[in-house]
Amino acid sequence: MRKSNHTAEEQELRSYDASGDVESIDVRQRVMNIIAEKYENGAADAVPLDARDFPEVMQRVDESPASAASKRTVSYGRILAASASLLAVLFLGATYYWYADNHNQSADISYTVKKYEEIEDPVTQFRIHLKETPPVQPGMVQPEEDVKTRKYQEAKKWVEQQLLPGETGVFLVGKDLSANPSTGSAVNPLHYDSYSDFRANQTELGAPVLPEPAYIPKGYAFSAGEIIPETDIALLLANPSKTTSGDKSGSGAEAYLRLKEEMSVMKAIDLGEGYKLVWKRFHAAGSSSVKVSYTNTEGQSINIQATALHRLGLAQFNPNNLEKYENVVVAGKEMIYMKLLAEVDQDYTQQLVWLDPLQSVYYCLSDSKGSPLSQQKLINVAASMQQSKK
Numbered sequence: 163m164r165k166s167n168h169t170a171e172e173q174e175l176r177s178y179d180a181s182g183d184v185e186s187i188d189v190r191q192r193v194m195n196i197i198a199e200k201y202e203n204g205a206a207d208a209v210p211l212d213a214r215d216f217p218e219v220m221q222r223v224d225e226s227p228a229s230a231a232s233k234r235t236v237s238y239g240r241i242l243a244a245s246a247s248l249l250a251v252l253f254l255g256a257t258y259y260w261y262a263d264n265h266n267q268s269a270d271i272s273y274t275v276k277k278y279e280e281i282e283d284p285v286t287q288f289r290i291h292l293k294e295t296p297p298v299q300p301g302m303v304q305p306e307e308d309v310k311t312r313k314y315q316e317a318k319k320w321v322e323q324q325l326l327p328g329e330t331g332v333f334l335v336g337k338d339l340s341a342n343p344s345t346g347s348a349v350n351p352l353h354y355d356s357y358s359d360f361r362a363n364q365t366e367l368g369a370p371v372l373p374e375p376a377y378i379p380k381g382y383a384f385s386a387g388e389i390i391p392e393t394d395i396a397l398l399l400a401n402p403s404k405t406t407s408g409d410k411s412g413s414g415a416e417a418y419l420r421l422k423e424e425m426s427v428m429k430a431i432d433l434g435e436g437y438k439l440v441w442k443r444f445h446a447a448g449s450s451s452v453k454v455s456y457t458n459t460e461g462q463s464i465n466i467q468a469t470a471l472h473r474l475g476l477a478q479f480n481p482n483n484l485e486k487y488e489n490v491v492v493a494g495k496e497m498i499y500m501k502l503l504a505e506v507d508q509d510y511t512q513q514l515v516w517l518d519p520l521q522s523v524y525y526c527l528s529d530s531k532g533s534p535l536s537q538q539k540l541i542n543v544a545a546s547m548q549q550s551k552k
Contacts, residue, residue: 291477310344330444361374367448390452391450462534485504499513
């Protein structure tokens with residue numbers, strides 16, 4: 163009988179393999195072929211780069227068969243120890259991902275419901291309130307007013323298309339630009355595809371604070387961020403190099419009146435039907451608003467916008483369009499929850515709005531039209547924003 167070249171320990175291990183129902187496969191020649199193909203003639207001396215600093219992991223051995231046999235027991239011990247460590251790492255990794263996924267799906271946040279009442283910032287008197295607006299009856303709008311509104315929208319869209327990202331445009335539109343024309347502003351936001359880029363530029367540009375939600379419903383991921391340049395005309399004119407939110411200074415209001423006079427005599431663009439347009443570009447250093455969106459694979463989204471408060475500002479909603487509205491207290495913060503009637507043509511289904519006097523910011527958190535999200539899920543997102551500020 164041919165003498166075995168294996169040690170007693172190896173023969174015992176091989177007997178365990180043979181005792182199973184799985185057919186034994188010798189992979190040594192296949193492995194050597196792959197090494198030879200990769201390193202060609204230098205295969206015998208090839209050692210991975212990350213192993214050269216750890217000779218105990220892989221090294222070339224030139225020794226007698228007797229000494230090699232005496233070291234096999236130690237080598238097998240090291241292999242088994244390394245295998246056990248690898249299995250432990252894989253298990254811990256799987257556990258971490260399981261925990262992280264469930265951590266994102268946190269328990270529902272409790273909240274209390276109150277009867278609706280408006281919310282006001284005591285410093286700026288910025289208000290969030292609901293006010294009934296009577297529906298427009300057919301024939302009530304005068305044809306001229308309808309044309310004026312349409313031309314204003316055309317002017318705003320045209321100016322937006324002329325702007326570079328981060329710019330604001332101020333425009334006048336009307337038949338007689340020197341006699342009370344309509345005034346407006348248009349912007350081209352800065353867009354970001356990664357949250358890290360958005361966050362870095364948000365800080366650099368002094369944009370309103372928008373805390374990152376610690377909770378987002380399963381299936382949703384960050385898709386876009388926007389930094390919207392300053393739109394307050396008086397602030398742009400009062401301090402064009404570095405805009406800040408706050409009161410409209412007397413100098414800003416006076417500068418605004420002067421600008422209207424200067425623009426009224428500028429060469430105008432013909433919008434048709436007797437309407438003319440003039441506009442001016444501004445490179446705003448500040449930002450009046452920021453927005454982030456989280457989207458799922460079905461195209462549904464969660465949108466969060468933060469807007470700097472300004473004196474005597476107003477966020478107004480028509481309760482005739484709402485199926486449900488109420489005040490809710492979430493993590494100590496009072497908010498107004500609104501859900502649209504199904505027949506109302508808007509780009510969202512429900513939203514939460516609230517004020518932060520300390521940051522001087524108005525927040526609006528909404529889903530998209532036809533969204534499957536519940537009121538509770540929206541409240542969970544809002545509550546996680548309050549927690550992330552702490």
